[in-house]
Amino acid sequence: MAKILVVTSGKGGVGKTTTSAALGTGLALRGHKTVLVDFDVGLRNLDLIMGCERRVVYDFVNVINGDATLNQALIKDKRLENLYILAASQTRDKDALTQEGVEKVIAELAEDFDYVICDSPAGIEKGAHLAMYLADEAIVVTNPEVSSVRDSDRMLGLLSSKSKRAEEGREPIVEHLLLTRYSPERVETGEMLSVEDVEEILSIKMIGVIPESQAVLKASNQGIPVILDEESDAGQAYSDAVERLLGKDIPHRFLEVQKKGFLKRMFGG
């Protein structure tokens, strides 16, 4: 039986899809059979970030409507043996998702996979609600910025009250916080909220802090999950987050301002 994860935030553009792609790839790299499900119907992005947009034939809505089987719609990742993607429909809107349909598809996926990662759309409406409804664990993606933190707080409230687990009175969803686009330099100058500030406001455990990095944009545009860029600090930070998700307790990196070395300073590296 799979563990169902939702990557959510409330606010748009904070890095949900980048995070879904990175975590899913990271889990698959470590031998866990993983499927990424794009819930952002109408604004399909996950397939672009995973670099499989040209191989999308059937999508999530087709499966829900019975136009295609799950096996027909699942796209196998070219790089990793045990990683699959279920793309969102670009031509439909979020009303095409029904609660029964979503439950049926996720239950079917949960039988075959170790991890089902639901990439939530922004907002707190139907699409976001359906993405988190069945989750066992949630990764709340936040930027170190007040409006993003406020929206994440709202989303945390919904996770604890509007999920299936909450409705059935079961153990609540395990909540993790993932801070993206973190810039220690800007924290030092007081322009950005620090890790401690965000942790204090939201009072949940941080599963990863992803530094602001050129590598993220580059990876997105190339359709390669940034976690595969092992040279980059963002890739390494996502790898650490995957380790923590799997239960390892490792210290956070990239929280301090990197002192430029002598040569770098000389040559302006």
Added chain:
Amino acid sequence: MEQTDLLEQEPEQQAPAFQLKGSMLTLTTLELLSNDLAALDSQLAEKAAQAPDFFRDAPLILALDKRQPGDLPDLAELLTLCRNHGLRPLAIRSEQEEELAAAAAIDLPVLPLSLARDRNLPAQPQPAAPKEPELLPARIINSPVRSGQQIYAKNADLIVTASVSAGAELLADGHIHVYGAMRGRALAGINGNTQARIFCQQLGAELVSIAGQYKIAEDLRRIPAWGNAAQIYLDGEQMHIIAL
């Protein structure tokens, strides 16, 4: 004809000729203790001599239930005796069959014993004492209250042992306690209880209100207790915010 009768009974058709009203009258009760009418006569004469004004045309209830057991003196004779001393018996108080029959015979009203205040009542169930106000358990929240969440403690206190985020709202008819950072809105005594108070470990609220009186963050942040443990209460119209 019947039609006319019916119409005449319509209250709208006629000015009311009377109205009925309940009233409480204070009346003297003469409790007959002995069956000896001669003794009664002489003792009444003595009393009437002491207080002639009191005895002149005094309306009175004749209570027969306290007299010593024995044959009933002739009721008509008893009444005459009373009238001779200026007393005006209106009714008798009794529940003995023969006494009731005697009263009916001379068309004298009878009061039931229960109307008599001074009677030694048989042990009746005491009217239930007004119920002690029941203690409603406080509503206790142990997880953070998030933005957009609203928690209401109806007729009770509200205790939150975690932080309350900006955009969250706490409502209580009683007190509000927050053992964590208080960044949202807290409204205590919302049903008008001016005695309700707000206690918090770290005051950073967007708004605090007691019984409808409120202060917003803009005013609160100038107060020395801002960011620290504080207590908020009303003293008349004045809201006080003091460090804890």
